[in-house]
Amino acid sequence: MKTITVIVRTFNVEWIIDQALTALMKQKGIHLELMIVDSGSSDATLEMVKSYPHQFLAIESGTYFPGKVLNRAIEKARTELIVFINSDVVLLDPYALLRLIQPLENTQVVASYGRQIIRPEADLWVRHDYERAFTTTGNQPEWMHYSLPIASMKKSIWETQKFYTDAWGSEDTQWGVKIKSKGYKIAYVKDAIAMHSHNYTLKQLASRRRIEGEADVYIYPHKSLSLISTILSFGASFLRESFYYIQNKHSEGIFYLLLNRIVYSWSFYKGFLSSSKSKSKITFGNYQ
CATH class of the missing domain: 3.90.550.10 (Spore Coat Polysaccharide Biosynthesis Protein SpsA; Chain A)
Structure with a gap:
């Protein structure tokens, strides 16, 4: 044993x-x-x-x-x-x-x-x-x-x-x-x-996704993320989840889902952008 x-x-x-x-x-x-x-x-x-x-x-x-x-x-x-x-x-x-x-x-x-x-x-x-x-x-x-x-x-x-x-x-x-x-x-x-699971409020979801965006800069150092790619990602996510909601006869929840996906994508983007800037400053400072 x-x-x-x-x-x-x-x-x-x-x-x-x-x-x-x-x-x-x-x-x-x-x-x-x-x-x-x-x-x-x-x-x-x-x-x-x-x-x-x-x-x-x-x-x-x-x-x-x-x-x-x-x-x-x-x-x-x-x-x-x-x-x-x-x-x-x-x-x-x-x-x-x-x-x-x-x-x-x-x-x-x-x-x-x-x-x-x-x-x-x-x-x-x-x-x-x-x-x-x-x-x-x-x-x-x-x-x-x-x-x-x-x-x-x-x-x-x-x-x-x-x-x-x-x-x-x-x-x-x-x-x-x-x-x-x-x-x-x-x-x-x-x-x-x-x-194990969590029902995050929009505020909690925003905090979690921002943290994940910040972390991605260090996990995938060659990754890039633009506003356009974030919008496209949001669109794909919203369509996928909307279809799932409709499949499960929960179409009345799609408005909240829209807010959820906006927060989901935008918070990640903000975290990634903020962390990228901070990392660039550190790298530039070390180089100097």
Whole structure:
């Protein structure tokens, strides 16, 4: 039976953490060492996790930076196999983690990620996003590289390629792209199933997409993005999602979908543009 370290990052998740950890502790076929990494929870989260044996890592409130926090946590892990489970992820099968780590027995496979399915209350556009991102066939879209809400990796490989700290978000995508460029493989395990999704408000969506746009500048250094290409991308996205809404007899939601897609595309563009300018200034300054 393999021993793994399961890293769970928490922050004010009293609404779900007990359900998430209960499902985690019911996993079979593995021995797990739980590590709770908390970023200053002020609700009942820390009180609730006390009943679960764990190693604790405290992050000072207001200092959370994904790549830095993950690197700190992995450094403290005592096992070769590292598993990441978001604190709002609920594993839906008692063998999910065993299935997740099985591909790592192949020496060329250095990481894996599982299939996320939506919560019952998920918006229709969220459902479509997840259907496209986490397929039931195992054939993944080319833009899906790695996804940390349910994922695993070998610590020895992480030691050669740690999570980046150039930008605040998309640390899993950046790591996946980098590791694949070195010739390693990341497995998508469609039978390692977990429930996880978010119904973002337009404001939350704007923030997330701006962060993703900022990160893309560092993940794909040769990528360019223009206003015209952003408008074309918006149009294609809106048409695709509108067709999905009509297929699912939800045409009354298309007006909101229009606002959603505008925010989705425009916020990414603003983030990409802002990050490109900042990176150019840094590069020029270093050159000088």
